[in-house]
C-alpha cells in the first residue's frame with residue numbers, strides 16, 4: 001500500500017464545493033487501488049483572512065511544504081476586494097506558488113468530442129478537434145515584479161514592473177520543450193517582442209534553448225495575434241509557452257473553446273517534487289453555494305496530481321476515463337448544458353464520476 005500526504009486548500013466561493021467532489025473521487029481511487037491518501041486541510045484566501053487575519057498563515061504554509069502535493073480549489077471574492085493588494089486573498093496564492101517554487105503551470109486544453117456542442121466555434125473551425133497545452137510561467141513577470149504608487153505631476157501614479165531573468169525563461173522554456181516532446185513536438189512562444197524589452201529577452205532565450213531540442217519546432221507569435229489565432233485556427237497550436245500574465249489570459253480563452261472554464265485542470269510544478277494542482281478558474285462568487293459549479297476541472301486536477309506527483313498513471317487515467325464516460329452519458333452541469341442533455345448539480349456530477357470508477 002502506498003501512502004500520500006495531500007495538503008487540501010478548499011479556499012473561497014465554489015472552492016469548497018468542488019473540492020468535496022475531488023476528495024470523493026480520490027477516496028474512491030484510494031479504495032479501489034489500495035492507496036492511503038492522508039488529507040490535511042489548509043486555510044488560504046479570504047477564509048484565512050477572516051479567521052486568522054492573513055491570506056496564508058505560516059502554519060498553513062508549513063503544512064503545504066511538508067506535504068507530498070497541494071490540491072487547491074480557488075480563492076478570492078468581493079468581500080475582500082477592498083483590501084490593499086498585499087493583504088488580498090490572491091496574494092496568499094501567489095506566495096504559495098513562490099514558496100513552493102512552482103514556476104511551470106501546465107494547463108492542457110482538450111475539446112472532448114462529447115463536448116463539441118458546448119464549444120462556441122463552428123465545426124469547420126474545430127476540425128479534427130482541439131488539443132493544446134498552455135505552459136505558463138508562474139512565479140515571475142508582472143505579477144511578482146516591483147509594484148507601487150507615487151505622486152506624479154499628473155496626480156497619483158501606479159506601476160507594476162514586468163521583469164524576467166534569463167534563468168527564469170530558460171527553466172520555463174525547458175518545461176515547454178519537454179512537454180512538446182511527449183506531444184506533437186511544436187512549441188509556439190507568445191510574447192510582445194515588438195514592444196517589450198522583457199519579451200525580446202524572452203524570445204532570444206527561447207531560441208537558445210530550442211537549440212537543445214532539435215526534434216521540436218519553435219515558432220513565435222505576438223500575444224494580440226495569438227488571442228485571435230486561438231479562435232480562428234486553434235488546431236495550429238500544440239504547446240503554447242508564455243509569460244505569467246499572457247498565460248493567465250490565454251488559458252481562460254483556451255478554456256472556453258473546449259466548452260467551459262469549469263473543466264480545465266492545471267499542474268504547477270518546479271524543481272522540487274511538491275506540485276500544486278488546481279482548476280484554472282477562480283472562486284466564481286456568482287454561483288457559489290448554489291450547487292451549480294462544474295467540479296470537472298478540480299477532479300481532473302486531482303488526476304494530474306496522481307500522474308505528476310505520485311506517478312500513478314493508471315489511477316490518473318481511470319479518473320480521466322470516468323469523466324469522459326459521464327460526459328458520454330450526456331450528463332452535464334449548467335455551464336456545459338445543451339439540448340437533450342441531463343442536467344445535474346455539482347454534487348451529483350462528483351458522485352456520478354466517483355461511481356463510474358468502479
Ligand SMILES: NC(=O)C1=CN([C@@H]2O[C@H](COP(=O)(O)OP(=O)(O)OC[C@H]3O[C@@H](n4cnc5c(N)ncnc54)[C@H](O)[C@@H]3O)[C@@H](O)[C@H]2O)C=CC1
Pocket residue numbers: 014073074075076077078090093261262263278280281282283284285286287292293294295297335
Ligand atoms: N486560482 C484562483 O484561486 C483564482 C482566483 N480568482 C479569483 O476568483 C474571483 C472571481 O474571479 P472571476 O474573474 O469572476 O473568475 P472566475 O473564474 O471565478 O469566474 C469567471 C466566470 O466563470 C464561471 N465559472 C468559473 N468556474 C466555474 C465552474 N467550475 N463551473 C461553472 N462556471 C464557472 C463563473 O461563474 C464566472 O461567470 C476573484 O476574486 C479572483 O481574483 C480568479 C482566478 C483564479
Ligand SMILES: CC(C)CC(=O)C(=O)O
Pocket residue numbers: 090093094143248280281
Ligand atoms: C491570482 C491570479 C493570478 C489567479 C489566476 O487568475 C490564475 O492563476 O489563473
Ligand SMILES: [Mg+2]
Pocket residue numbers: 248249252280281
Ligand atoms: Mg486566471
